[in-house]
Amino acid sequence: MTRELSEPSFRGWLIHSSVGVAVLMLGSLSQVAYADEGGVSFWLPGQFSSLAATPQVPGWSMAEVYYHTTVSAFGGVAAAREITIGRFAPTVNVSLNASLHAQADLLLLNPTYTFATPVLGGQLAIGMTGLFGRSAASIDGTLTAGFGQFAAMRMGSIGDSITSFGDLYPVATLKWNAGVNNFMTYLTGDIPVGAYSPTRLANLGIGHAAIDGGGGYTYFNPQTGHEFSAVAGFTYNFKNQDTQYQNGIDFHVDWGASQFLSKQVFVGLVGYVYQQVTDDFGQHPILGGFQSRVIGVGPQIGFLFPVGDMQGYVNLKGYxxxxxxxxxxxxxxxxxxxxxxxxxxxxxxxxxHMVTK
Incomplete structure (x- = not known):
């Protein structure tokens, strides 16, 4: 390995932090893909990873992200989705012999402008993310709803898919550098303008506004090529006026660790922890607080290359x-x-080690 990364290579790699911004707000990916209402959250874990807090080269940047997910769930999540879309309204209990399967293929575009003039001693960047793609979902099995002394059984399969545009997600970050230590704070949210219907099993919008904020830290040593980043935040969800359902407050941590193998190539690990910390409001009593949780981990690889007088970057990661x-x-x-x-x-x-801004 090269003993010390050159300054252009180091500064060029800082675009990775803007990649995190590019996919900041993906709860809209599918109304069955992630928690809270019916298993759907605003925050998509994995949005931040390596070098999330490092400052960048001032000016315009553009990130394009292809995102694919395949997920499944059983029991309460499947029952919650059937209740949400109005397939039945049980008053006592539900047997949970059902399974939900979903997948999504999305393309995200994120133009970002990084200011050269310091703000509060740090570097300000603002951007907007939009998405287009396809989401599909199905529920299979048997759901038995109790109505007093009676029971109603539903068997078979329900399927749905949609190809359209999702919500819009503005984001602002403020970053500070102190040698090998880098710090950041961010603020983002959901503008609910994407394709959404409360009676659909699959959507590309979440049907309500949300606001999310937090902070992060990156350690990066250009001499050794060692790097570690972690970003934590909280999401406050506004009420879905179509369903009168309000998700609880969510807490999330995204992290990444990497090692340069050369000036252009690095490898590493990524991961996240997602935990809902307060109950949902408006859920059916059989679902309880419906607090959600998930942990993910996986590998990553990145490559830097020139594109004319610009810096290109490709990254592949999975969880x-x-x-x-x-x-x-x-x-x-x-x-x-x-x-x-x-x-x-x-x-x-x-x-x-770094250029002083």
């Missing part, structure tokens, strides 16, 4: 999920291409 509660779980992959300004070669100072 396998486990320890889920009240939400589907499975696996997901992210293929990212990003282009951003190239760091001026005149700023190279080989004996320094």
């Amino acid at each position: 396998g999920e486990f320890d889920q509660a009240n939400r589907p779980a499975g696996w997901n992959t992210w293929l990212t291409f990003s282009i951003s300004p190239m760091a001026p070669t005149s700023t190279v100072t080989p004996t320094r």
